[in-house]
Amino acid sequence: MTETPVSKPGQTEVWITGIGLATSLGEGLDANWAALQDKRINVDENGFAPYVVHPLMPVSFDSQIPKKGDQRQMEAWQRIGTYAAGLALDSAGIKGNKDILSKIDMVVAAGGGERDLNVDTGVLTAEAKGANAPGFLNERLMSDLRPTLFLAQLSNLLAGNIAIVHGLGGTSRTFMGEEVAGADAARIALARIASGESDIALVGGSHNGERKDLLVLYEFGDFNLKDKFAPVWARKDHAGFALGSAGAFLVLESRTHAEARGAKPFAKLASVVADLARRKQPGDMAATLEKLWAQLPKREGKGAIITGATGAEPATSEERGFLKRHTDFPVRSTGTMFGHTMETQFPLGLALAALSISRGALFPPNDSTGTEIEMQGAPTQIVVVGAGHWRGEGMALVEAAS
Amino acid sequence: MTAPRDKLGRPVVVVTGMGIMTSLGAGKADNWSKLVAGESGIRTITRFPVDGLRTTMAGTVDFVSVDPFSSTALSERMAELVTQEALDQAGIGAKGDFPGPLFLAVAPVEVEWPQRRELGRVVGKLDFNYDDLLRISGGGKFTAYHHRFMFGSVAAHLAEAFGTKGSPISLSTACASGATSIQLGVEAIRRGETDAALCVATDGTVNPEALVRFSLLSALSTQNEPPQAASRPFSKNRDGFVMAEGAGALVLESYEAATARGAKILGVIAGCGELTDSFHRTRSSPDGKPIIGCMKKTLADAGMEPGQIDHINAHGTATPENDKMEFNTTSAVFGELVQKIPVTSNKSMVGHTISAAGAVEAIFSLLTLEHQRIPPTINYETPDPTILFDVVANTARDARVTAVMSNSFGFGGQNASLILTREPA
Numbered sequence: 055m056t057e058t059p060v061s062k063p064g065q066t067e068v069w070i071t072g073i074g075l076a077t078s079l080g081e082g083l084d085a086n087w088a089a090l091q092d093k094r095i096n097v098d099e100n101g102f103a104p105y106v107v108h109p110l111m112p113v114s115f116d117s118q119i120p121k122k123g124d125q126r127q128m129e130a131w132q133r134i135g136t137y138a139a140g141l142a143l144d145s146a147g148i149k150g151n152k153d154i155l156s157k158i159d160m161v162v163a164a165g166g167g168e169r170d171l172n173v174d175t176g177v178l179t180a181e182a183k184g185a186n187a188p189g190f191l192n193e194r195l196m197s198d199l200r201p202t203l204f205l206a207q208l209s210n211l212l213a214g215n216i217a218i219v220h221g222l223g224g225t226s227r228t229f230m231g232e233e234v235a236g237a238d239a240a241r242i243a244l245a246r247i248a249s250g251e252s253d254i255a256l257v258g259g260s261h262n263g264e265r266k267d268l269l270v271l272y273e274f275g276d277f278n279l280k281d282k283f284a285p286v287w288a289r290k291d292h293a294g295f296a297l298g299s300a301g302a303f304l305v306l307e308s309r310t311h312a313e314a315r316g317a318k319p320f321a322k323l324a325s326v327v328a329d330l331a332r333r334k335q336p337g338d339m340a341a342t343l344e345k346l347w348a349q350l351p352k353r354e355g356k357g358a359i360i361t362g363a364t365g366a367e368p369a370t371s372e373e374r375g376f377l378k379r380h381t382d383f384p385v386r387s388t389g390t391m392f393g394h395t396m397e398t399q400f401p402l403g404l405a406l407a408a409l410s411i412s413r414g415a416l417f418p419p420n421d422s423t424g425t426e427i428e429m430q431g432a433p434t435q436i437v438v439v440g441a442g443h444w445r446g447e448g449m450a451l452v453e454a455a456s
Numbered sequence: 457m458t459a460p461r462d463k464l465g466r467p468v469v470v471v472t473g474m475g476i477m478t479s480l481g482a483g484k485a486d487n488w489s490k491l492v493a494g495e496s497g498i499r500t501i502t503r504f505p506v507d508g509l510r511t512t513m514a515g516t517v518d519f520v521s522v523d524p525f526s527s528t529a530l531s532e533r534m535a536e537l538v539t540q541e542a543l544d545q546a547g548i549g550a551k552g553d554f555p556g557p558l559f560l561a562v563a564p565v566e567v568e569w570p571q572r573r574e575l576g577r578v579v580g581k582l583d584f585n586y587d588d589l590l591r592i593s594g595g596g597k598f599t600a601y602h603h604r605f606m607f608g609s610v611a612a613h614l615a616e617a618f619g620t621k622g623s624p625i626s627l628s629t630a631c632a633s634g635a636t637s638i639q640l641g642v643e644a645i646r647r648g649e650t651d652a653a654l655c656v657a658t659d660g661t662v663n664p665e666a667l668v669r670f671s672l673l674s675a676l677s678t679q680n681e682p683p684q685a686a687s688r689p690f691s692k693n694r695d696g697f698v699m700a701e702g703a704g705a706l707v708l709e710s711y712e713a714a715t716a717r718g719a720k721i722l723g724v725i726a727g728c729g730e731l732t733d734s735f736h737r738t739r740s741s742p743d744g745k746p747i748i749g750c751m752k753k754t755l756a757d758a759g760m761e762p763g764q765i766d767h768i769n770a771h772g773t774a775t776p777e778n779d780k781m782e783f784n785t786t787s788a789v790f791g792e793l794v795q796k797i798p799v800t801s802n803k804s805m806v807g808h809t810i811s812a813a814g815a816v817e818a819i820f821s822l823l824t825l826e827h828q829r830i831p832p833t834i835n836y837e838t839p840d841p842t843i844l845f846d847v848v849a850n851t852a853r854d855a856r857v858t859a860v861m862s863n864s865f866g867f868g869g870q871n872a873s874l875i876l877t878r879e880p881a
Binding site: 105127160164165166167169171174175178179181182183187188189190191192193195196199200201203204205207208209210211213214215217218221222223224225226227228229230231232234235237238241242245246249251266267269270271272273274275276277278328329330332442444445446447448 | 505508510564565573575579581590595596598599600601602606607611612622625627628629630647649664669671673730735736746866870
């Protein structure tokens with residue numbers, strides 16, 4: 055398939071002016087940065103054994119979602135996202151700014167469908183014991199499902215909750231489709247701002263990795279990491295991803311809009327591209343990554359790569375092949391540090407790229423295979439890579455704002 | 457026809473291909489003839505037992521079969537069929553090589569009950585928990601379930617089958633999804649990223665749990681007998697919407713690209729707009745400001761005044777709240793004109809096709825422009841005296857129609873409107 059359009063040079067420059075993170079490593083930029091510096095990983099090998107997950111570092115939801123009633127209307131994935139979105143608005147200095155929030159455009163990458171496990175197993179075990187009346191399932195669902203659970207499951211209700219809790223009144227679009235949905239959300243928001251359709255946007259996603267229904271879904275394809283944690287690059291003979299919990303949101307803004315309100319950039323979002331490799335033959339995905347790499351604006355500065363490589367095969371080996379062609383770019387894997395947060399992994403990568411640029415250093419490697427190497431000096435250009443465990447490839451270039 | 461650019465200097469976006477499927481049937485011809493004849497596609501559900509349900513009817517698409525059955529597989533198959541119809545009409549690109557991106561409105565995907573029950577059977581015990589299900593899920597027995605129940609699966613399939621370019625976008629803005637898919641296509645063409653876009657919306661989710669979910673929110677009509685009379689937009693005795701299945705596909709092109717290749721232009725997407733309501737998860741802000749703002753933004757986007765709209769294809773779900781709110785907000789935008797503009801709700805006949813509705817109704821709006829005939833709102837026997845729309849009651853009406861506004865409002869504060877015209881302004 056051919057290229058996704060790239061925003062043209064000379065169009066409006068787009069800055070990242072706000073970042074909100076709530077992850078397995080902690081809440082906020084300082085806590086996440088400190089954990090990355092210490093190579094601290096929060097992994098749980100027991101709670102969902104044999105499956106490995108990266109649980110959310112507990113946060114006080116009240117500070118971003120003050121009404122308990124709102125919290126009750128959400129399931130964990132929505133609470134995490136609404137919380138992280140609030141942090142991003144705070145970080146951009148626009149929390150509570152009605153003028154800006156009334157026009158902000160939201161593009162959210164979401165999954166959904168958090169199940170009530172007791173209802174599911176209740177129905178299945180009753181059926182195993184012989185309940186076979188024609189209306190049995192209907193009656194059980196009518197009596198056992200919480201009426202509001204539906205709203206906690208609907209994909210677009212992450213955006214809906216963010217709008218309600220933080221008072222956002224612009225536009226709202228929700229993209230689905232696993233990992234690449236996160237790249238597409240950033241791609242569309244960037245294109246809209248770059249072309250003048252929008253001035254400012256909230257972009258991101260959230261994921262609750264501590265869910266057995268999700269483990270079932272990925273277990274169908276034998277994608278879950280089992281028994282023991284290892285860095286993403288060291289899973290070749292023990293492939294899989296460890297689901298992670300995280301919310302990652304960014305405020306993207308035209309340079310003009312940011313300067314008019316005196317906002318400082320973490321970094322510039324120069325380009326986001328995405329594609330769908332057919333992945334029928336070995337090398338298909340690596341070729342698509344190579345093509346996306348060529349579509350990014352020229353890299354002339356001190357570069358690095360932050361990838362959301364999952365640890366699942368064959369995608370991770372394909373990506374390793376691509377990375378080997380670009381060994382002059384030090385690599386960091388968010389999957390090792392945060393687990394696999396699906397739709398959120400790409401926004402998380404963008405956030406860490408912007409943070410690294412603004413703090414003048416790439417975070418240290420955490421890998422025994424030699425794929426990740428030390429980087430000296432401050433990165434000025436970071437390529438964010440997001441290749442899905444099954445389908446979809448995305449890439450972005452984050453640069454130091456001049 | 458006139459300039460290839462609109463009043464704001466952007467490329468004019470035209471429609472050159474359309475495909476549609478609803479409970480009324482497959483294809484534009486069948487749907488249109490039944491729609492203007494005032495036929496209902498709503499019937500008692502036969503796909504699964506309805507015992508114990510408050511609502512027992514829906515606008516199901518039973519004439520398309522998929523095996524193994526799942527709502528997602530049905531959504532995918534319907535999307536495939538309507539896309540083929542749209543491409544056949546547009547005559548664009550080559551087989552398996554569509555020259556632009558795909559924007560797909562699709563219901564959120566999840567593992568469904570037939571598959572969940574299969575897991576239970578494989579566990580093979582009388583008492584078990586989720587860990588037992590988890591333990592038997594791997595090892596390759598259910599690999600097909602993984603592929604089927606990825607959120608991106610339908611879009612990936614369509615992208616591969618029709619050779620759309622780049623990363624296909626799967627989107628959900630609830631009941632506004634179909635309109636959003638069109639809006640994304642319009643924006644991509646206006647930005648000059650592409651000359652063509654494929655906008656598809658599909659929903660095949662009439663299954664027990666989906667029905668129960670809407671039922672528990674008291675959103676569905678329970679007037680089960682006769683099913684054809686259940687969906688009563690703008691009537692005093694309306695009591696909720698009727699779930700339905702369907703799909704719509706539109707080939708969008710820049711006016712310039714379409715005319716350059718000599719394509720027949722079926723209509724123009726003159727304007728689109730959206731505005732979020734942050735009042736409540738399922739209810740509109742009582743002052744209606746977000747919906748009013750949405751319609752006004754759409755008029756502004758089209759560079760048009762309210763007086764230039766001569767038909768409104770309403771969201772018209774037949775829930776007590778929606779229809780009232782839609783009248784109040786439309787009044788606020790259109791003033792006294794509100795009683796003079798013919799309004800209709802296709803949902804009276806095809807039900808609410810949820811994720812597909814915005815595209816399905818945009819296509820019906822374009823067919824209205826083509827035929828200069830407005831399909832009726834059936835079951836309009838007892839008008840709601842507080843809703844003073846000029847409802848096209850029960851029988852189709854011939855009318856001069858040059859510009860249609862089509863509205864979609866959804867859970868999560870999603871509002872989207874489109875303005876469709878016959879020719880570029």
